[in-house]
Amino acid sequence: MSAESRAAHISEFEIGTHEGRRWAQVRATFGIGAFGVNAWTADGPDQIIINEHEEDGPRPHEELYFVVKGHAVFTINGDEVDAPAGTFVFVRDPAAKRKAVAKEAETTVLAAGGPRGHAFETVEWERGAQALRHWATKDWEAAIAELSELHGEHPEDATILYNLACAESMAGRREDALGHLRQSVQLDGKFAGLAADDSDLDAIRDDPEFSAIAGQTDTPGPSS
Numbered sequence: 001m002s003a004e005s006r007a008a009h010i011s012e013f014e015i016g017t018h019e020g021r022r023w024a025q026v027r028a029t030f031g032i033g034a035f036g037v038n039a040w041t042a043d044g045p046d047q048i049i050i051n052e053h054e055e056d057g058p059r060p061h062e063e064l065y066f067v068v069k070g071h072a073v074f075t076i077n078g079d080e081v082d083a084p085a086g087t088f089v090f091v092r093d094p095a096a097k098r099k100a101v102a103k104e105a106e107t108t109v110l111a112a113g114g115p116r117g118h119a120f121e122t123v124e125w126e127r128g129a130q131a132l133r134h135w136a137t138k139d140w141e142a143a144i145a146e147l148s149e150l151h152g153e154h155p156e157d158a159t160i161l162y163n164l165a166c167a168e169s170m171a172g173r174r175e176d177a178l179g180h181l182r183q184s185v186q187l188d189g190k191f192a193g194l195a196a197d198d199s200d201l202d203a204i205r206d207d208p209e210f211s212a213i214a215g216q217t218d219t220p221g222p223s224s
Helices: 026-030 124-137 140-153 158-170 174-187 190-197 199-204 208-214
Strands: 015-018 021-024 036-041 048-053 062-069 071-076 079-084 088-091 098-102 108-114
Touching: 015 124, 026 036, 036 048, 048 071, 048 108, 062 071, 062 079, 071 088, 124 140, 124 158, 140 158, 158 174, 158 190, 158 199, 174 190, 174 199, 174 208, 190 208
Parallel strands: none
Antiparallel strands: 015 021, 021 036, 036 108, 048 098, 062 088, 062 108, 071 079, 071 098
8 A cells, every 4th residue: 555545454453451451552553643543342241441531631522432343332421322333422522421331252442533623632641551561561661661751751641650650669669659659649639549449559559658649639530
């Protein structure tokens, strides 16, 4: 194919993990800059495949989901939408709370989105999510190096700081992990709640400073 076009089977995409789901990194692999698009696959039935969220960023997205294979059930503002393979689900209102649960193993959902009337920008969670591939290999030093570089580029990104703290905790860098976790929670209080149950942080959980950080007030905090 020409330089202006490209084709790839889903098996050819780099596969990462994000909140327990397999993530085919469609947007990053193709270098798409006009809209967000990724594909998510659940390992088994009754697994959350699209995490519960609202599109509440500075430029909130409309989102379109397509069930490529398997069977999913979406819940949008409390209303259930049955979605077997071949079903499109469009969520126009960025403030609508949505999630999806896979009803079959290997259910795959394609998620695409972008802000109405504005240019697309990479969403915060995706900036550092590629570094999560190092969790599969337990190469914590590689994860720390990649996330540290991203932190330098995006110093106010709480998600990058949180993942950096997790990698440092797993690598035994106790003080670094506590410092970056504190910064993450100061930027976005929702990470205090996540830290409380995250096994990646078990190595620093007995530190009094961890209790002080994780005890801070949780504040509200996607897919495409």
